[in-house]
Amino acid sequence: MTESREFLYPSKWLSKASAGDRVTYELRMRIISGQIESGTILSENKLAIDFAVSRSPIREALKILASENIIRLERMGAVVIGLSEIEIEEIYDVRLLIESFVFERLVRIDTNELIKELSKILEMMKVAIKYSDADEFAYQDVLFHETIIRAANHSYILMIWNNLKPVMESFILLSMRMRFKEKVEDFTRIIKNHELYIEAIRTKDRDLMSKSLHENFDDVQGKVEDLWISQQILSKGVVQQND
Amino acid sequence: MTESREFLYPSKWLSKASAGDRVTYELRMRIISGQIESGTILSENKLAIDFAVSRSPIREALKILASENIIRLERMGAVVIGLSEIEIEEIYDVRLLIESFVFERLVRIDTNELIKELSKILEMMKVAIKYSDADEFAYQDVLFHETIIRAANHSYILMIWNNLKPVMESFILLSMRMRFKEKVEDFTRIIKNHELYIEAIRTKDRDLMSKSLHENFDDVQGKVEDLWISQQILSKGVVQQND
DNA sequence: GATATAATACTTGTATACAAGTATACTTAA
DNA sequence: TTAAGTATACTTGTATACAAGTATTATATC
Numbered sequence: 001m002t003e004s005r006e007f008l009y010p011s012k013w014l015s016k017a018s019a020g021d022r023v024t025y026e027l028r029m030r031i032i033s034g035q036i037e038s039g040t041i042l043s044e045n046k047l048a049i050d051f052a053v054s055r056s057p058i059r060e061a062l063k064i065l066a067s068e069n070i071i072r073l074e075r076m077g078a079v080v081i082g083l084s085e086i087e088i089e090e091i092y093d094v095r096l097l098i099e100s101f102v103f104e105r106l107v108r109i110d111t112n113e114l115i116k117e118l119s120k121i122l123e124m125m126k127v128a129i130k131y132s133d134a135d136e137f138a139y140q141d142v143l144f145h146e147t148i149i150r151a152a153n154h155s156y157i158l159m160i161w162n163n164l165k166p167v168m169e170s171f172i173l174l175s176m177r178m179r180f181k182e183k184v185e186d187f188t189r190i191i192k193n194h195e196l197y198i199e200a201i202r203t204k205d206r207d208l209m210s211k212s213l214h215e216n217f218d219d220v221q222g223k224v225e226d227l228w229i230s231q232q233i234l235s236k237g238v239v240q241q242n243d
Numbered sequence: 244m245t246e247s248r249e250f251l252y253p254s255k256w257l258s259k260a261s262a263g264d265r266v267t268y269e270l271r272m273r274i275i276s277g278q279i280e281s282g283t284i285l286s287e288n289k290l291a292i293d294f295a296v297s298r299s300p301i302r303e304a305l306k307i308l309a310s311e312n313i314i315r316l317e318r319m320g321a322v323v324i325g326l327s328e329i330e331i332e333e334i335y336d337v338r339l340l341i342e343s344f345v346f347e348r349l350v351r352i353d354t355n356e357l358i359k360e361l362s363k364i365l366e367m368m369k370v371a372i373k374y375s376d377a378d379e380f381a382y383q384d385v386l387f388h389e390t391i392i393r394a395a396n397h398s399y400i401l402m403i404w405n406n407l408k409p410v411m412e413s414f415i416l417l418s419m420r421m422r423f424k425e426k427v428e429d430f431t432r433i434i435k436n437h438e439l440y441i442e443a444i445r446t447k448d449r450d451l452m453s454k455s456l457h458e459n460f461d462d463v464q465g466k467v468e469d470l471w472i473s474q475q476i477l478s479k480g481v482v483q484q485n486d
Numbered sequence: 487g488a489t490a491t492a493a494t495a496c497t498t499g500t501a502t503a504c505a506a507g508t509a510t511a512c513t514t515a516a
Numbered sequence: 517t518t519a520a521g522t523a524t525a526c527t528t529g530t531a532t533a534c535a536a537g538t539a540t541t542a543t544a545t546c
Contacts, residue, residue, distance in 0.1 A: 018528090018529060019530070020529075020530085053531085054530055054531040055531085056529075057529080059498090063303070068402070076497055087398065097340060155312055156334055159310075159311070159312045261498090296501085297501040298500095298528095299499075299501070303499095318507095318508075319508070319526085489545085490544085490545075491544075492544085495539090496538080496540080497538065498536090498537080499534105499537100502532080504530085505528105505529090505531100506527100506528090507529100509525090509526070509527085510523100510524080510526080511524075514519100
């Protein structure tokens with residue numbers, strides 16, 4: 001059995017987190033990265049030993065990951081589902097659905113504050129690129145979309161986002177780490193797309209929004225590929241440096 | 244302190260359920276029915292005593308209810324959010340969003356099996372009306388929509404549904420119990436609307452689907468009202484007979 | 487060797503114990 | 517009477533223990 005002592009999830013993001021949260025975030029990363037392969041059966045007891053915690057935080061983690069659809073709880077053991085190409089496209093379907101809905105709400109309200117906030121986040125993203133900080137970039141990228149969604153002020157849409165976010169975050173983290181190594185040129189396009197987003201919200205232009213959402217969606221194909229590359233990098237033992 | 248020994252959730256639906264599940268379902272019903280008022284602070288220990296179980300199943304329940312947005316976990320105690328008019332409309336927004344998405348998938352596949360299944364459920368609903376079985380009717384109503392959603396074969400849309408379903412189910416249960424007592428004439432309309440749903444799926448007619456979704460949505464106003472009536476009935480001590 | 491039965495090593499769900507932290511109430515000193 | 521400090525009664529998160537159930541393996545029987 002190959003045991004990994006490296007943690008995939010940025011440890012500084014877990015400074016105040018409980019043991020349960022740590023396990024949840026780390027386990028999620030290992031599943032999404034493919035370090036724990038799809039089909040693997042996870043045992044509460046084994047995980048408790050691996051993470052050097054009791055079964056309580058492990059149980060908590062498994063319940064959450066099951067609700068995120070990346071594992072499946074059965075009578076005996078938790079079966080890893082993971083993220084295949086299909087699931088990633090499905091996640092983007094949902095994001096498209098949510099953000100389209102949100103946009104329809106945004107065209108009816110004042111978005112000046114939101115645009116200011118988004119511009120700030122975009123600046124942050126640029127700085128993250130400048131300093132090749134993949135994790136920070138991923139964080140700001142996720143925050144960008146969350147900020148838009150929050151602006152719609154719709155608690156049940158936010159609920160969906162909260163359910164989707166952790167998986168998205170993990171996926172984007174892995175994707176961005178890989179891109180900083182192998183496809184830095186991608187970031188120009190990503191930044192441009194986010195500028196388009198802001199512009200669409202500012203002008204309340206449905207066509208422009210549709211265009212930027214669509215471009216983002218097209219990017220999925222690339223992102224799916226990213227995950228494979230990311231998994232290959234991991235399996236080769238090229239481990240990520242986080243801080 | 245007024246303690247209720249009556250259970251709101253149909254006990255026969257919990258035959259194989261764990262203590263954690265029982266608490267989750269019952270607590271959800273009490274919150275949505277308004278028996279536990281919005282703003283109330285729930286204590287793990289007090290709940291454990293009330294339900295005569297340990298803190299473990301209570302913790303499990305609170306985590307789930309928090310992910311459903313009907314309570315909010317804070318550093319000290321869980322604050323009840325409940326379902327106000329706004330939340331109910333929001334839930335229907337999401338249902339509309341999901342079912343519209345699902346319909347777009349259904350027009351592209353063979354739906355013969357689905358229609359057969361839905362027709363069967365509709366028959367069941369009619370029988371439930373005939374025997375004034377509110378709980379059975381609610382069950383079949385929820386199942387009707389779940390069956391449609393499942394047919395789309397989209398795991399992340401199903402994930403959203405799974406997150407929304409318990410709250411919907413509780414709400415529909417309460418609403419239908421009330422209607423059987425106070426507004427029996429409603430059921431003719433509900434059945435008709437479901438027939439329209441099936442017809443829309445059969446003919447793959449977008450306009451018809453939009454019409455039936457819209458009618459269902461218009462029904463929300465009535466349903467919100469239902470909850471108030473339901474809450475009044477509860478506060479008057481008129482308790483529901485379940486089996 | 488195949489089949490039934492018993493022993494075992496797991497599994498989950500729940501109860502309980504405890505540490506660390508936080509709000510509330512109660513002092514005590516000014 | 518008020519302010520600061522202290523005690524007390526809560527809170528959460530985690531560890532551990534245990535009961536009941538379920539696979540797996542070993543053993544005995546045919």
